[in-house]
Amino acid sequence: MAIPIPTRQLFIDGEWREPIKGKRIPIINPSTEQTIGDIPAATAEDVDIAVEAARKAFFRNGGKDWSSATGAHRAKYLRAIAAKITERKPELAKLEAIDCGKPLEEAAWDIDDVAGCFEYFADVAENMDSKQVTPISVPMEAFKCHVVKEPLGVVGLITPWNYPLLMATWKVAPALASGCTAILKPSEMASITCLELANVCKDIGLPPGVLNILTGLGPEAGAPLASHPHVDKIAFTGSSATGSKIMTAAAQLVKPVTLELGGKSPIVVFEDVDLDKAAEWTLFGCFWTNGQICSATSRLLIHESIAPAFVEKLVKWCENIKISDPLEEGCRLGPVVSSGQYDKVMKFISTAKEEGATILHGGARPQHLEKGFFIQPTIITDVTTSMQIWKEEVFGPVLCVKTFSTEEEAVELANDTQYGLGAAVLSQDLARCERMTKAFQVGIVWVNCSQPCFCQAPWGGKKRSGFGRDLGEWGLDNYLNVKQVTTYVSNDAWGWYTAPSKM
Incomplete structure (x- = not known):
């Protein structure tokens, strides 16, 4: 109707x-x-x-x-x-x-x-x-x-x-x-x-x-x-x-x-997390609002020891995300806002492939939707810090993945951006979370979550x-x-x- x-x-x-x-x-x-x-x-x-x-x-x-x-x-x-x-x-x-x-x-x-x-x-x-x-x-x-x-x-x-x-x-x-x-x-x-x-x-x-x-x-x-x-x-x-x-x-x-x-916010996932809980927060942090959110934690930094298992979890979760008309019951991913935005996001994905990244999941229109500006939830691996997809804001359902080995490396990768809006850290070690919170060069930090916002708390960033x-x-x-x-x-x-x- x-x-x-x-x-x-x-x-x-x-x-x-x-x-x-x-x-x-x-x-x-x-x-x-x-x-x-x-x-x-x-x-x-x-x-x-x-x-x-x-x-x-x-x-x-x-x-x-x-x-x-x-x-x-x-x-x-x-x-x-x-x-x-x-x-x-x-x-x-x-x-x-x-x-x-x-x-x-x-x-x-x-x-x-x-x-x-x-x-x-x-x-x-x-x-x-x-x-x-x-x-x-x-x-x-x-x-x-x-x-x-x-x-x-x-x-x-x-x-x-x-x-x-x-x-x-x-x-x-x-x-x-x-x-x-x-x-x-x-x-x-x-x-x-x-x-x-x-x-x-x-x-x-x-x-x-x-x-x-x-x-x-x-x-x-x-x-x-x-x-x-x-x-x-x-x-x-x-x-x-x-x-x-x-x-x-x-x-x-x-x-x-x-x-x-804008933003290009990191989410840092350490080796001691519950994989299912961390996977959901990772996807929520990037795909909420169809990926069109300035604070999207769209740069995933995952500890190398759990990277294969964690990425596998992410792909399985993505396969179960309902993509449909937003008015349909259970819809969890709708279209991007316009044809111009659709073209922009798809160009980011194609450029990532040209630069040597791997489109592990998604990266295309869902097969069951011939009309509308729909893009599958997309996970991109084999990313380097020099790639456009890692440096620039996409404003669509696209998650980039990179591994780290030490806390110091995670901090360096997280802060290596022109933006400074948000950042998230997922770990059961609250002392480590506190260190990361202090180290992030941003205006908003989420600990063991991503994207919640309350009108009583300040919202904004630094740098660009x-x-x-x-x-x-x-x-x-x-x-x-x-x-x-x-x-x-x-x-x-x-x-x-x-x-x-x-x-």
């Missing part, structure tokens, strides 16, 4: 609006390759209107502006959004699955996380009221000093297609909790649920202009947003190449940015994986300005110019 795709416009100043130039972008179902609807395509003219709406909401006269409202007031709206998301979970999960190819059970999990993230930042917003002013001790009694945290202003949020609504929420929820107003530009390859977030905001009565949502292409909508003189901050999740462009555009106006970019953090108190700080206030409290004159010199 076909799922109806809502026809939406741009969401600006609390209302649906057709894009100024009237353009729309087709929605392609990655499982069937069929066009199932379309989304509006914003341009620079629409960005200007949305930014003005956000500025009015931030600075609105009469004490009704979003920025000066109490955290408790803003929390009521965040909780109402969470409740409405939960109410619409079955519908939103299905829309997500057919839009980006994510298995339905995964998509439902994501929608739960969306609601949980709004709830969490509602709590954070409420706590802001008691923490807004922080006294500072200074060495001169004639002065009192305190620090105030205030919302930055209008923020631009540019988000990816692999977790369409969840990645948007990671930025929207803390931005709104802080008192900022926002313009969200989701990826044109998966925008349906972000437009439904706009509908949720309209339903719960979010004040006009507080959140504006513009769908469209990167050059036509994302670039004007990043370079807009009245946008006070850009937060971006996506590729390192695009992040570099956004950083360059923001630099022209000395505009702060937060960048959560970006800087700044989403989630937790660190995510809120992205949208706050720290202001020092110093007051002279003495009744005495300062006396610098009137008193005689004491030199």
Whole structure:
């Protein structure tokens, strides 16, 4: 049974609006390759209107502006959004699955996380009221000093297609909790649920202009947003190449940015693991979200003593992974998001073969699926550190395997990358896990697991994986300005110019 795709416009100043130039972008179902609807395509003219709406909401006269409202007031709206998301979970999960190819059970999990993230930042917003002013001790009694945290202003949020609504929420929820107003530009390859977030905001009565949502292409909508003189901050999740462009555009106006970019994360498996448990975490760490996850632990470093048995386990597990339309019960691997992404991943695989690697499992379209952008879960061995497949982010269901003999060698191989987002270590020796945790040059470490994420904990990386953090108190700080206030409290004159010199 076909799922109806809502026809939406741009969401600006609390209302649906057709894009100024009237353009729309087709929605392609990655499982069937069929066009199932379309989304509006914003341009620079629409960005200007949305930014003005956000500025009015931030600075609105009469004490009704979003920025000066109490955290408790803003929390009521965040909780109402969470409740409405939960109410619409079955519908939103299905829309997500057919839009980006994510298995339905995964998509439902994501929608739960969306609601949980709004709830969490509602709590954070409420706590802001008691923490807004922080006294500072200074060495001169004639002065009192305190620090105030205030919302930055209008923020631009540019988000990816692999977790369409969840990645948007990671930025929207803390931005709104802080008192900022926002313009969200989701990826044109998966925008349906972000437009439904706009509908949720309209339903719960979010004040006009507080959140504006513009769908469209990167050059036509994302670039004007990043370079807009009245946008006070850009937060971006996506590729390192695009992040570099956004950083360059923001630099022209000395505009702060937060960048959560690509990765090529290692998972290090030592000889003392339970092979079955370790095999499942290894595959989950790489194939979750159809392999399209920036933190995917797609470089497997396995101790040489267990490598043959462990790789054999991995192949058997792969053979049992159900690859199907994401809406089918039990689906564990859906299609990649687009024909372009399919071609990119397949090119990585063919280049690996040309460079001398062995495609141990997968590496092709599943035989039972003639349509859709499906790729078998792929395991590649005989990999060297100079190969493209080992160095570059694939963003598809591809796992590279390399062995090591010592802990020191494992550390060196794990850190030998331009990225620094995540890393995992699997071992029963917790002291060794602690050493590896300290040695990894990353922002996120998983011990005896891979990929779990909680909205209370910071998320982000280093090196070419970006800087700044989403989630937790660190995510809120992205949208706050720290202001020092110093007051002279003495009744005495300062006396610098009137008193005689004491030199």
